[in-house]
Amino acid sequence: MPSLSSYHSFHLDTNCSSVLNIEDVEQLTAAVASNSQFYLLGEGSNTIFLEDFFGTVIVNRIAGIQMRESSAYYHLRVGAGENWHQLVSTALNNGWYGMENLALIPGSVGASPIQNIGAYGLEVGNFIESVEIIDLIDGASKILTYQECLFGYRDSVFKNELAGRVVVTHVNFVLPKKNTLVTSYGELARLSAPSPRKIFDEVIRIRQEKLPDPNVTGNAGSFFKNPVIAAHAYQTLQVSHPSIPGFKIDNENVKVPAAWLIDQCGFKGRRVGDVSCHPNQPLVLTNQGKARGEDVVALAREIMNEVLNTFDITLEPEVRLVGKEGLITL
Ligand code: FAD
Numbered sequence: 001m002p003s004l005s006s007y008h009s010f011h012l013d014t015n016c017s018s019v020l021n022i023e024d025v026e027q028l029t030a031a032v033a034s035n036s037q038f039y040l041l042g043e044g045s046n047t048i049f050l051e052d053f054f055g056t057v058i059v060n061r062i063a064g065i066q067m068r069e070s071s072a073y074y075h076l077r078v079g080a081g082e083n084w085h086q087l088v089s090t091a092l093n094n095g096w097y098g099m100e101n102l103a104l105i106p107g108s109v110g111a112s113p114i115q116n117i118g119a120y121g122l123e124v125g126n127f128i129e130s131v132e133i134i135d136l137i138d139g140a141s142k143i144l145t146y147q148e149c150l151f152g153y154r155d156s157v158f159k160n161e162l163a164g165r166v167v168v169t170h171v172n173f174v175l176p177k178k179n180t181l182v183t184s185y186g187e188l189a190r191l192s193a194p195s196p197r198k199i200f201d202e203v204i205r206i207r208q209e210k211l212p213d214p215n216v217t218g219n220a221g222s223f224f225k226n227p228v229i230a231a232h233a234y235q236t237l238q239v240s241h242p243s244i245p246g247f248k249i250d251n252e253n254v255k256v257p258a259a260w261l262i263d264q265c266g267f268k269g270r271r272v273g274d275v276s277c278h279p280n281q282p283l284v285l286t287n288q289g290k291a292r293g294e295d296v297v298a299l300a301r302e303i304m305n306e307v308l309n310t311f312d313i314t315l316e317p318e319v320r321l322v323g324k325e326g327l328i329t330l
């Protein structure tokens with residue numbers, strides 16, 4: 001059985017029945033047709049293979065970046081297997097600005113719309129014109145418009161109505177020639193005379209300072225989503241926990257940093273086996289060497305229980321957890 005350790009950024013020592021690297025739409029169609037149990041993988045930076053997966057891991061390597069111009073926009077058609085950061089970097093070097101805030105997010109272009117990747121004030125959905133897919137129910141190639149993707153915070157139609165039903169083959173991006181710089185998020189606000197290049201460099205600097213490098217210490221980025229709670233529940237929590245941070249989403253909802261909740265519950269540096277809650281960024285769980293799937297699950301459940309008991313807030317994993325037969329929930 002091939003090892004999955006190098007196929008996912010948490011690097012658990014688990015296996016699968018077989019791995020298929022596919023490079024074009026024809027190979028992809030054949031791969032999904034001939035494998036009854038499969039898991040679609042980009043670069044495995046949001047996936048943890050908790051135990052041996054009894055199926056085929058289909059790795060999307062569809063390549064290519066094509067650019068066409070209209071009077072006010074650059075339009076990019078990008079293969080799902082391209083690396084996300086390389087795309088951001090290539091776009092910047094060519095003067096196709098806008099995506100700099102999303103620099104250094106690990107993973108593939110094809111996975112970027114799945115959870116609508118986001119960082120430093122922007123989400124990929126801000127730049128998506130449409131997504132090209134294969135519908136696994138009827139085998140047809142289809143194009144979903146931006147509106148049909150139903151993007152939300154770490155959310156999209158691909159995680160809901162279309163979960164497990166589609167393969168993304170290409171993503172079409174649209175970048176305005178007159179772009180607006182977004183420097184509202186935390187540290188970026190301190191930049192003097194901001195430019196796309198300065199934002200790109202600063203985002204890389206902050207990320208390298210804050211987040212563990214998965215090539216050195218296995219991790220999958222934020223393990224949980226930041227919970228969005230009702231404004232009245234937030235006000236109640238402010239009485240018992242006056243320092244609780246919160247970001248107003250709209251009049252009814254407030255987003256609370258999960259890192260703060262986990263920090264308050266005393267989990268920084270907590271270990272179960274070789275799985276550790278990161279001492280500087282407690283939203284990230286790390287593999288300290290020989291972590292096992294059951295340790296990941298045990299620590300994640302402990303955190304979820306403690307946050308629920310203390311704050312009456314249910315944390316929802318952001319990472320995709322894969323068991324023997326496919327995706328599992330905690
Ligand atoms: P994978 O883990 O391979 O797949 C993720 C999901 O997408 C799976 O469900 C998979 O089945 C599905 N999928 C993959 N490719 C396709 C396809 N072609 N068609 C259909 N489904 C597909 N995320 C953020 O949003 N913001 C961040 O700031 C951020 N920072 C991170 C930092 C670190 C250190 C790490 C390790 C991760 C971080 N992440 C972040 C999470 C991760 O980078 C993103 O979720 C990324 O989009 C995952 O890409 P991937 O190719 O590795 O996805």
Ligand code: EPU
Pocket residue numbers: 118119120121186210220221222223224225226245257258259260261263279280281282283318
């Ligand atoms: N905090 C603590 N204690 C800590 C660290 C942080 O209380 O030890 C609190 C602070 O209040 C801080 C807040 O957590 O202000 C937020 O921390 P940070 O700015 O690092 O962002 P985050 O909410 O932890 C989110 C995304 C990241 C993204 C960054 C930057 C989610 C789940 N995570 O992290 O995305 O890179 O913002 O935009 O939304 C990912 O999805 O994998 C990911 C890394």
